[in-house]
């Protein structure tokens with residue numbers, strides 16, 4: 001597999017199949033690499049779009065970071081290439097698709113399914129943080145499901161090596177912790193906050209600080225206005241975990257390795273992830 005990293009790919013190396021989805025900068029297709037018959041997801045991005053949105057540097061960073069990460073719960077980026085008009089990312093194909101569609105279909109997940117997902121995300125984030133990478137954009141839209149039902153973190157578009165931490169605001173605010181919404185310095189604990197938001201959304205079907213207006217969401221985040229609805233019924237153990245993650249003071253948030261020892265995770269997460 002090492003030689004694949006240096007190989008110069010071209011589109012003629014692939015049989016391109018049906019579109020899997022469309023993003024802001026282009027489409028993702030299922031494809032088969034001709035020599036190996038390996039099935040991949042080919043993300044095709046238009047250079048013109050990338051230039052217009054001034055995200056070339058972000059894309060190069062995403063590629064640089066994701067291509068070096070190897071973890072069962074992180075979507076592999078096998079390589080990239082580009083031609084006159086497009087940049088192509090050769091990505092792992094996640095057979096069961098996008099998590100947010102699964103969440104919309106189920107409305108919310110069982111405690112066992114939610115805990116299994118949260119534990120696997122925690123292990124992936126421990127791995128990333130060990131390499132001084134913070135993702136900063138953990139939300140359902142950036143999670144995919146593999147052939148065995150395992151979760152894969154995708155889209156490292158907002159990830160950084162923790163030496164530079166600036167981020168311009170865009171997209172939903174729902175998952176941002178107070179320090180990012182107030183755009184002060186932040187560190188790996190931002191991913192712990194987002195994982196807490198995700199855990200809540202897995203169990204209730206909506207993120208905790210959702211509001212009609214951005215200004216209301218902003219206020220609810222900075223005040224950590226955390227409320228648990230009476231329905232669906234959720235264990236107090238789950239609420240305890242969420243309450244230890246959604247803490248305004250970032251240094252007081254439950255550490256990821258402590259999360260894996262929390263009773264709710266120990267009693268509900270499927271060890272295979």
Ligand SMILES: O=C(O)c1cc(-c2cccc(F)c2)nc2ccccc12
Nearest residue numbers: 047050051056059060063080082087
């Ligand atoms: O024409 C180029 O040299 C080019 C290369 C890359 C690029 C190079 C490596 C990794 C990566 F993800 C993207 N991105 C672009 C985006 C817009 C316009 C041109 C380019």
Ligand SMILES: [Mg+2]
Nearest residue numbers: 141142155157
């Ligand atoms: Mg994304």
